[in-house]
Amino acid sequence: MANKKPLKVLFAPILFEGHVNPCIGIAMQLIADGHRAVFTANDVWRPKLAAYGIETVELANSSATDGRAIDTARSSQSMVSFGLIGGASAIEKVRLEVNAIEFWTKSVQYFDTQLARLLPAIRPDVIVLDQLVTLPAAELSGIPCVWLWSAGPLVMLDDERTPPGKSGLSATGDPRLWREFRQLVRDVRREKWRTFNDWVVGRGCEPLPEYCFHNSARYLHIYGYPLELDYQDIRPLDRNYVRFDNFKRNERHMIFAVPPELAAKPGKLVYFSLGSLCPVDVQNMRRLVAILAKSPHRFIVSMGPKHMEYTLADNMWGAASVPQIRVLPLVDLVITHGGLNTVTESLYFGRPMIAMPVFSEQYDNAQRLHDKGFGLRLDAYKCSEEELLAAIETLLNDRQLAERLAEVSRRIQTDNSLAKVSQLIENFVQNPHKYID
Template sequence: MEQKTFALFPEAAYGPALNSVGIAQALTKMGHKVVFLSDPGFVEIYQGYGFEAHPVALSEPMPPEQMAKFWEDFINGHIPNFRKAPIDQIDNYVKECWEAIVDSAKWAQKDLPAVLDRIKPDVIAVDNVILFPAIKQYGVPWVRIISCSENEIEDPAIPPHLSGMSENDTEGHAAFRAKFEDVIAPIHADFNAFLAECGEDAYKIGEFFEASPYMNMMLYPQPLTYKRETPLDPARFQYLEGCVREDAAYEVPTFAANNDGPLLYVSFGSLGSGDTDLLKRLITLIGKTRYRALFNVGDYKDEYSDIPPNVIIESWYPQPSVIPQVDAVIHHGGNNSFTECLYFGRPAIIMPYVWDGHDNAMRVQETGYGFRSDRYEWSDEEMIAKIEACLTDTDMADRLAMISKHMQSCEGPLKAAKLLAGLVA
């Protein structure tokens, strides 16, 4: 097979970045060249996996440490909003995110044309929630990767993206859409003005990206998909059934207590780890139980003391190597954690705080693969009951075993690589 060059452009977040690494690994095994277009702060991540990466400014340039501090402060400043229902986050967290995302598209337009001319890709794959006009206009097939919940591709019959609502709550769907469109209107008008400057047509209110005419790849597992009014055309929309990368091996350490107890893994992602009060509350609770637990505390390890002997904390874990070895997972609903738990057949308690974590939490509960939990309004007894159900519910275990077998047989990264290669075959 003739070697082709594939440019992958994930959002500047660990979920999309690491999913794209899985796809890149599969393309490389097929003999192709993979190059990453990257927020400057993520260049070293792709290089760490052995890939070439070209920086594309998505905001005003600043040193990596300053950029990391900016996003840390942004998230931590919104911790009070994490207590709110998704509809009540629209006019604070969601609004500010969309302002930053629109700015990122404007900044990227300054760098992208020259970077693309330098790389000369045969195919470009974008995992983001917004259009980058330079990519659409470059003249080669471009692919949209949807690594968030599948309802990022809207349909009037399913819950709106970011709403965390039940699929049957049609009245709630309408209220969420109305508020979202009202709050987002000035930001959307600004984005449409930018599109006009780039020679692109305006999007309808609420839309910031379009489906690719070539291929759209959803990381979501198809057995959990919603029933749409207009089914997605499989010629243009394919489900990857997860996209789990190869990562470093992990050996579970010996615990000072409960060394034969059920093993839990607790992670709220790189940004959610700033919610140290919640993590400390869970550590204290699990310290009183028969379980063992591995806690991902991100960059805040120094803020913890008096760790119980049945708990181990670390700043980072190779998650795809950890989840297969545990009995249950408590996480924030990010799409990597969501799909990896299903991929490895592990029950999850999802405690969402923002974005599509709300959707994934509701979906995992409605389909019987785990539980949704309020992030703060729970009692110790309620949390223990959910953990015990994860460990003992045989019907749930059977469902998880079936979906794990299904997802692993689909080989998501390889499927994605074949779809991408097929565009230039």
């Protein structure tokens, strides 16, 4: 940072782990490079962020959502009530998305009011957003804005040359199915989009592109997705989109060792996590645990917010949440919901995956892993005992896959793309027009 003015970077993420964690990874790199990182947060997240040495500015709970957008257990219950966590298919969940859209747009309207109040006092040099819809307060501030996409590259940019986001359709599949899915999304979103667009325009912003909840041309977009999985060979990106392999945070303040009672047992070691939200479906967690109990292998389980409501088998150890970055280097296989952080972090460590998506971009990530041969996609609700146990054995015994993954891991760790994020943000602040018109 010699001869450079340190930047004050404000992070404004959705307060879910899947959105906050990549922001932490970027913030830690910025801090290491001499910049200052500040998060909008609440009393749930303030102590967690403090453990990483990150400053926070306080947000009030949203009266519009009764705090639901900031509490994992209640937020996941909302997802269940919307039908987004459950056994419905990806296309069925599009039809169920209406209530979720209303929930998110109301939440962001409340947050926008707070952000407009906070910005004059914070006076950041740049804002990093990790949101699902636009924040007029940020757009109208005149401050350079970076949009971090934790929702995956297909959600980030809808392009006719790729499958639609949240569909789980294959990039080598039938484009007619892509068109049908896109049309359904437009039909479902139409009225909610019009209402939200009217509010955005009423706040003084330009109208949004049709059916889109943000104006992509106004931001530098960054996303974490390994080169081996990305779609840039199908649809190249404009200069205001920059890919990183991952936004993996460090967890130096956390320690983890395999518990002695599990370490003493035979078998390979498998990490089983459906993320922070999906395990709220206790009935399905019980079903999957009962299947895994019949495996000769051992399991570390991230049990989720309802961990007290089900019991693990003798070949397992688990907790409400586990320090994933510390666990992944120790295991031989990952069973995951296909969340973006878990996928990118597992490839960082070269681990094969069984992906069992539940909602949103998880479907896309699971299908991409399957198509690219880095894992297998199964249905989280309908997979049979035979399918799941056979998939575990298939991946654990695939030597060729292990070698490919080791090569991917070496490339990702050698490239260390996250180390370049500070320079990118510095360049963007100094010359935004290099990236956006």
